[in-house]
Amino acid sequence: MRADRLCISHRGPDETVAAVRDVSLEIAAGETVALVGRSGSGKTSLLMALGLLATPDQGTVRVEGRDTAGMRDAELSALRRHRIGFVFQAFNLLPQLTAEENVAMAHRSGLRGGTERAVRLLEQVGLGHRLRHRPHQLSAGEQQRIAIARALVNEPAVVLADEPTGNLDAETESGVLDVLTRGAAGGGSAVLLVTHSGEVASRADRVLRIEGGTCAQDVEHTGFGKGARS
Numbered sequence: 186m187r188a189d190r191l192c193i194s195h196r197g198p199d200e201t202v203a204a205v206r207d208v209s210l211e212i213a214a215g216e217t218v219a220l221v222g223r224s225g226s227g228k229t230s231l232l233m234a235l236g237l238l239a240t241p242d243q244g245t246v247r248v249e250g251r252d253t254a255g256m257r258d259a260e261l262s263a264l265r266r267h268r269i270g271f272v273f274q275a276f277n278l279l280p281q282l283t284a285e286e287n288v289a290m291a292h293r294s295g296l297r298g299g300t301e302r303a304v305r306l307l308e309q310v311g312l313g314h315r316l317r318h319r320p321h322q323l324s325a326g327e328q329q330r331i332a333i334a335r336a337l338v339n340e341p342a343v344v345l346a347d348e349p350t351g352n353l354d355a356e357t358e359s360g361v362l363d364v365l366t367r368g369a370a371g372g373g374s375a376v377l378l379v380t381h382s383g384e385v386a387s388r389a390d391r392v393l394r395i396e397g398g399t400c401a402q403d404v405e406h407t408g409f410g411k412g413a414r415s
């Protein structure tokens with residue numbers, strides 16, 4: 186995925202806030218990048234534009250080399266559904282569906298076609314024993330892991346994750362990050378994950394720091410994910 190010179194502003198009650206200022210970034214297939222920054226620095230605004238959920242004021246977003254600027258709504262929504270995986274803080278699971286159905290449903294071939302892959306992913310995130318549970322019968326961390334499995338179900342070009350392990354204990358977090366980074370590396374997804382955790386950031390191939398809507402790349406490359414890629 187690639188973004189060039191993105192500018193995003195929000196009209197507030199008194200003034201227009203420039204939330205993202207001239208941000209360009211590129212995330213290679215199979216690469217995991219951590220996006221870090223203080224509250225209000227522009228992370229969500231950037232994620233929304235990269236996920237084609239908000240139109241930037243300026244700049245372009247390319248997914249698998251395709252410029253999304255001129256696309257019609259139907260094309261954008263198909264791209265979002267099949268080529269981009271989202272893990273939001275509100276997990277947006279369908280309450281009447283089981284864990285397995287929530288993941289399988291998101292598969293490009295639908296509920297039936299997606300079941301096998303859904304089960305495999307749920308097993309990978311440690312939920313093989315909770316396939317038939319509905320969201321309200323699961324803990325917050327378990328729901329979060331369903332959302333991660335769902336995000337990976339189509340081997341998307343891009344995974345955008347907002348604090349994807351925020352509800353997990355250290356050991357489960359580590360396992361889930363493995364699934365996310367190795368799954369991405371194996372499936373060729375570019376992963377951008379927003380995190381406040383230094384531990385999580387250290388598992389990424391690279392760290393992007395956003396401050397006042399402007400991005401800078403950390404000089405320090407962690408190298409962790411690179412090993413995981415092979």
Ligand SMILES: Nc1ncnc2c1ncn2[C@@H]1O[C@H](COP(=O)(O)OP(=O)(O)OP(=O)(O)O)[C@@H](O)[C@H]1O
Nearest residue numbers: 195196197202204223224225226227228229230231
């Ligand atoms: N709908 C909106 N209307 C007006 N201003 C907004 C709106 N959404 C965000 N902003 C402003 O844009 C800036 C960036 O917000 P954004 O939500 O992208 O930050 P963030 O880094 O995700 O913050 P947090 O970590 O607290 O979620 C902030 O100054 C915020 O007040």
